[in-house]
Amino acid sequence: xxxxIALTADQDSLARAREEAYGAxxxxxxxxxxxxxxxxxxxxxxxxxxAEAPVHYCAESVFGPYWSVxxxxxxxxxxxxxxxxxxxxxxxxxxxxxxxxxxxxxAMDPPKHDEQRKVVSPVVGPRNLAALEPVIRQRVQTxxxxxxxxxxxxxxxxxxxxxxxxMLATLxxxxxxxxxxxxxxxxxxxxxEESGIVESEEQRRAELYECLEYFTGLWHDRAGKAPxxxxxxxxxxxxxxxxxxxxxxxxxxxxxxxxxxxxxxxxNSLSGGVLALNLFPDQFTRLKADPGVIPNMVSEIIRWQxxxxxxxxxxxxxxxxxxxxxxxxxKVVMWYVSGxxxxxxxxxxxxxxxxxxxxxxxxxxGFGLHRCMGNRVAxxxxxxxxxxxxxxFSHIEVVGEPxxxxxxxxxxxxxxxxxVTAA
Amino acid sequence: xxxITFITHDGQPHVVxxxxxxxxxxxxxxxxxxxIDADCGGECSCATCxxxxxxxxxxxxxxxxxxxxxMLDLNPERxxxxxxxxxxxxxxxxxxxxxxxxxxQM
Ligand code: HEM
Ligand code: FES
Numbered sequence: 001x002x003x004x005i006a007l008t009a010d011q012d013s014l015a016r017a018r019e020e021a022y023g024a025x026x027x028x029x030x031x032x033x034x035x036x037x038x039x040x041x042x043x044x045x046x047x048x049x050x051a052e053a054p055v056h057y058c059a060e061s062v063f064g065p066y067w068s069v070x071x072x073x074x075x076x077x078x079x080x081x082x083x084x085x086x087x088x089x090x091x092x093x094x095x096x097x098x099x100x101x102x103x104x105x106x107a108m109d110p111p112k113h114d115e116q117r118k119v120v121s122p123v124v125g126p127r128n129l130a131a132l133e134p135v136i137r138q139r140v141q142t143x144x145x146x147x148x149x150x151x152x153x154x155x156x157x158x159x160x161x162x163x164x165x166x167m168l169a170t171l172x173x174x175x176x177x178x179x180x181x182x183x184x185x186x187x188x189x190x191x192x193e194e195s196g197i198v199e200s201e202e203q204r205r206a207e208l209y210e211c212l213e214y215f216t217g218l219w220h221d222r223a224g225k226a227p228x229x230x231x232x233x234x235x236x237x238x239x240x241x242x243x244x245x246x247x248x249x250x251x252x253x254x255x256x257x258x259x260x261x262x263x264x265x266x267x268n269s270l271s272g273g274v275l276a277l278n279l280f281p282d283q284f285t286r287l288k289a290d291p292g293v294i295p296n297m298v299s300e301i302i303r304w305q306x307x308x309x310x311x312x313x314x315x316x317x318x319x320x321x322x323x324x325x326x327x328x329x330x331k332v333v334m335w336y337v338s339g340x341x342x343x344x345x346x347x348x349x350x351x352x353x354x355x356x357x358x359x360x361x362x363x364x365x366g367f368g369l370h371r372c373m374g375n376r377v378a379x380x381x382x383x384x385x386x387x388x389x390x391x392x393f394s395h396i397e398v399v400g401e402p403x404x405x406x407x408x409x410x411x412x413x414x415x416x417x418x419x420v421t422a423a
Numbered sequence: 424x425x426x427i428t429f430i431t432h433d434g435q436p437h438v439v440x441x442x443x444x445x446x447x448x449x450x451x452x453x454x455x456x457x458x459i460d461a462d463c464g465g466e467c468s469c470a471t472c473x474x475x476x477x478x479x480x481x482x483x484x485x486x487x488x489x490x491x492x493x494m495l496d497l498n499p500e501r502x503x504x505x506x507x508x509x510x511x512x513x514x515x516x517x518x519x520x521x522x523x524x525x526x527x528q529m
Contacts, residue, residue, distance in 0.1 A: 080468050114496060122499045126527030360462055367468040369493060376529055 017041035038406035046338035055322035066331040070338040079367040085313035102253035119238035160270040173230035186263040268412030272305030297354040303362030448509035458524035465509035471528040477521035
């Protein structure tokens with residue numbers, strides 16, 4: 001690897017961030033600033049919060065006032081106290097637009113959450129997945145076999161996006177040739193003015209209505225047929241969701257949940273794994289010597305990457321958390337990205353260790369009732385991808401600087417230039 | 424102290440000795456019984472320690488708490504005698520307990 005390439009924030013920027021993180025008064029820290037994540041310099045801020053103020057109040061930010069929860073145990077406490085910390089009205093730090101609110105079960109409390117989740121969860125359940133595994137493997141093989149060995153290409157576009165999009169298209173039984181629409185809708189959903197993905201909020205909405213229209217078509221098609229095993233068919237025939245199509249915003253909300261939930265997250269884990277193995281090359285050597293470690297490495301990749309940096313809750317009532325007085329109505333942000341680097345849980349937490357003993361205990365899927373519904377899909381995709389990668393390539397070298405997403409929610413990569421060597 | 428038999432999906436019995444106060448989940452993990460993931464480490468928050476209690480033992484083991492019920496209820500493969508094994512404390516009374524480990528944890 002050439003010396004000039006910075007795979008993480010360069011030493012100078014990190015040193016400056018560290019100075020700022022420890023130099024500023026505690027109450028002035030605002031870890032939600034998207035640029036911290038774009039530059040990969042949020043680490044010292046979280047380190048200080050974990051040590052000095054694991055439940056921390058930020059009075060002023062572009063997202064308004066919010067609490068940050070940054071240690072493993074306290075995050076778990078919030079995540080499992082859904083009677084106090086509600087997932088409504090939204091699970092991201094940014095408040096929803098009042099005139100464009102998309103209801104989805106990730107942002108609902110029981111009992112409605114449970115009813116809707118139960119209908120769609122079998123499609124990503126282990127039984128359905130075992131049946132899907134051969135199909136997925138074949139698709140992974142095709143993608144990997146098409147890569148230009150010895151040439152520089154973008155891993156994000158050629159592998160990570162393509163693979164997760166094909167997986168989603170399979171789960172939805174989506175018209176195959178049009179599958180990149182799914183990628184576009186996922187990107188559009190999480191876009192904001194700064195991301196450059198859409199020109200305006202109007203454009204964003206217009207594209208999401210297009211998504212709604214397209215899926216309404218698929219719905220009517222599936223509703224008219226015998227029940228199948230794809231997501232749309234399950235929704236169209238499920239007792240709790242049979243008339244969802246008549247509540248267009250809620251229908252759109254749940255579609256978008258599955259599209260985004262299954263897209264960015266796995267995509268960024270696939271890219272993050274390549275980056276991690278370049279940053280810790282001794283781990284790549286160990287991996288090649290013992291491919292049996294792949295399932296554990298998959299958990300370690302998800303811990304190390306933490307593709308969703310946070311989830312947000314809203315206090316329904318006054319509560320004391322970690323000695324701090326939270327008031328009803330306050331925003332409480334659980335920083336999974338910090339909990340997964342908590343040294344009291346993970347020794348040498350910043351290191352990527354493929355056989356880390358407690359890697360599965362990572363918090364990147366959340367905990368409790370809302371714990372990621374697609375966790376087994378994600379793990380399966382990553383496992384198959386790495387099994388097939390090892391059969392083909394002896395090295396995946398990152399040859400240019402990764403471009404990171406400017407967001408404190410989706411923690412990932414826009415570009416990752418690589419070159420692969422045949423095994 | 425109790426002897427516990429885990430019957431895995433392939434029909435294989437795994438017999439382990441467990442101390443009082445530990446959980447049935449921990450007894451499985453400590454003895455490398457396959458098929459129990461226990462991702463959350465026993466906090467009733469992941470439902471990947473699902474077992475189905477043998478009919479003859481159901482009355483002694485008892486049903487789930489409200490909190491466990493809400494996690495179990497999200498599992499489409501739940502059976503009438505399903506429990507989360509991290510929520511079953513080992514006690515003398517359960518000596519001889521038989522539980523079935525499902526094919527998949529989700
Ligand atoms: C490495 C990959 C993934 C990560 C890190 C991840 C992370 C998460 C997290 C943190 C939550 C908890 C939300 C909360 O507590 O508010 C969640 C929920 C969810 N995820 Fe994932 N996810 C991943 C992959 C997937 C995939 C592949 C799918 C779909 C196929 C999916 C679908 C969902 C859904 C539907 C929920 C909502 C569950 C509920 O509210 O009950 N996720 N995910
Ligand atoms: S170990 Fe997670 S619910 Fe039992």
